[in-house]
Amino acid sequence: MSYIIKGDTGDWEVVIGLEVHAQVISAAKLFSGASTSFGADPNANVAFVDAAMPGMLPVINETCVEQAVRTGLGLKAKINRRSVFARKNYFYADLPQGYQISQFDQPIVGEGTIVLDMPDGSSRSVGIERLHLEQDAGKSIHDIHPTKSFIDLNRAGVALMEIVSKPDMRSPDEAGAYLKKLRSILRYLGTCDGNMEEGNMRCDANVSVRPVGSNELRTRCEIKNVNSVRFVMQAIEYEAKRHIDVYENGGKIDQETRLYDSAKGETRTMRSKEFAHDYRYFPDPDLLPLEFDEAFVDAIRVKLPELPDEKKDRFMKEYGLSSYDAGVLVAEKENADFFEKVAKLSGDGKLANNWVSNNLFSVLNAKNLTIDQSPISAENLARLIALIKNNTISGRLAKDVFEIMLESGHDPEKIVEERGMKQITDTGAIEKAVDDLLAANPDKVAQIKAGKEALIGWFVGQVMKATQGKANPAMCQELLKKKLAQ
């Protein structure tokens, strides 16, 4: 399904590449022992090296290196056994060193791939250009005092992974799917918590447009630091339309860095684009090149968890789920684990998926709860499914039991027992209801005998009504057919 924007002069397509800054999960910063804990008092987590005190030297944190390698493996990417830290020079009040330690032409991770699962069930492959390690800067605070600004260096020196995609995306939907999939992979790996609201995952979007059918790459604009998936998608849509307007009115696009104003729903100029040469990159003389051997990489590789794509394939094979259903379940590992527990305990993957994905998820969404806060445990949901499977209750009554479970938290057997909701499988009781109905409706019986078989369904419905939904529908159907054949 392609995304085409109709202009006055013809059809246009959008070309999107994303750069994501993902905060590495690590107790200490990239080059110092200071804590990375969120919400500490301002400037409480600052080592001398983070404050760029003269003579302080950076020391690489091995955990951060392992996390970058782990992420590279999760992105099916090339791991570079030798990489180099470089200084990216610029002046900013919250960057006391006067440069950021980053990686330039020799990053720790090279090319990889992310597979996107689109809502229509199709999949798309997006290339990863590189992943490099770098330090975060501090934070300037302008809203405490009317005339003064404050600096908090707690974040200065925290390890970031900058993950750069190839310009492979062609719609806001694909950009959204990419961010969700990347976040899912990072969370499965345990290398970044993916929390965009707290700024632990930040996205810059590079956007350009071109006439449909063309392969050129026109001038792009970079939209900086958008902090939600929805805003990234909105910003791209706005920016693409802006480019088309400019081109169709005979203008040209200047390469620049822009900001997205989510309140106004538009992007605006932040600064003209700086180029790599503006930063005067050079290898950091305080740090040796980063080198490790294959054994270091292998030790991380053997401990990789099952990732979303593999889990999805397994769910399709083991539980007979569709690609779409499996994709929904594996997006969050906690959801996948909950489903799998229900499926294993109940012995029915398809019913487990129906109850988890349809019934439970819609309740959780409506109440804004995560799966960990589910009022119904995986064990109890599996027991409800078992009651359906052994014909104790019908699927219809199970929905009522489910509602009561939500309210009370009780186990399903107890609810069924206490409220007398057991399905009637006693042939005698159903037979009596069937006989009564047939006797009361001779006209309908005659119509069925004359060939209007669809009316059998009406009789089943009436039996269910007469037994308050407790009759076994399959048994009703069978009995009715037998009686009508007499």
Ligand code: MN
């Ligand atoms: Mn960066």
